[in-house]
Amino acid sequence: MTFVSHPQGKTLYGRRKGPSLSPRQQALMDTKAPLYQISLDEDFQSLSLKGDSLTTWIDPEKELWLEIGFGGGEHLIHLAHAYPDRQFIGCEPFFNGIAKLVCALSEQKINNIAFFADDARLLLNALPQHSVSGAFLLYPDPWPKKRHWKRRFVQRATLDLLARILKDKGGFYCATDKPDLGLWILRHCLDHEAFVWTAKNNQDWDVPWDGWLSTRYEQKALREGRKPIYLQFQKRA
Ligand SMILES: C[S@@+](CC[C@H](N)C(=O)[O-])C[C@H]1O[C@@H](n2cnc3c(N)ncnc32)[C@H](O)[C@@H]1O
Numbered sequence: 001m002t003f004v005s006h007p008q009g010k011t012l013y014g015r016r017k018g019p020s021l022s023p024r025q026q027a028l029m030d031t032k033a034p035l036y037q038i039s040l041d042e043d044f045q046s047l048s049l050k051g052d053s054l055t056t057w058i059d060p061e062k063e064l065w066l067e068i069g070f071g072g073g074e075h076l077i078h079l080a081h082a083y084p085d086r087q088f089i090g091c092e093p094f095f096n097g098i099a100k101l102v103c104a105l106s107e108q109k110i111n112n113i114a115f116f117a118d119d120a121r122l123l124l125n126a127l128p129q130h131s132v133s134g135a136f137l138l139y140p141d142p143w144p145k146k147r148h149w150k151r152r153f154v155q156r157a158t159l160d161l162l163a164r165i166l167k168d169k170g171g172f173y174c175a176t177d178k179p180d181l182g183l184w185i186l187r188h189c190l191d192h193e194a195f196v197w198t199a200k201n202n203q204d205w206d207v208p209w210d211g212w213l214s215t216r217y218e219q220k221a222l223r224e225g226r227k228p229i230y231l232q233f234q235k236r237a
Pocket of ligand 1: 097
């Protein structure tokens, strides 16, 4: 599996590799991953899937949704089954998470998911304008130390990229178990002219949106006594 380098240098701080894959997982990665993996050309603009432009896979009659940092892919796979008439792109640079997704895709014969195995900002930069109906950012890395806040995924520049690809009234759905990160996301989105917080009475951050499936990280947070925060935004029309 190849990874691309960002034109502005290193922007990805999380880990890419964990323990070695089992022989079965490795075999599936070798044979099946290319069927689902989106590639980015050296121009950092052209996306392709199975040798064709990604635009041939994107069906203009269907909604296209994104999940940024899908971990092991459980939530993404749930979405693909729950909404068979939508298309999904998952983005995750962690190789072992990608391997889990690829195993599930091939075992469950899912054909409405494609994945990008790198920094989501590269993908956001290259997707067509106004092509995405909604994006999930679930339990992003919190980077609690102040000197690492610039590594947090939600930044003004990332919201600019997201605003460009979202359709008018497209959704941005975030969850975290870290109150200070929740406030960071809320403040950045409230400060951005493209986004509106769609919470009822501006205070129901403890209530998930309809159809929510708890993720692996949320289960860990709940076991350890931390309370989830759900933040839902809409791109202004
Ligand atoms: C704390 S985990 C949460 C995983 C999953 N969403 C869940 O709730 O179980 C954060 C994930 O975001 C991924 N990630 C970190 N930076 C990313 C980036 N720039 N683009 C895409 N994914 C990223 C990490 O590899 C990791 O899998």
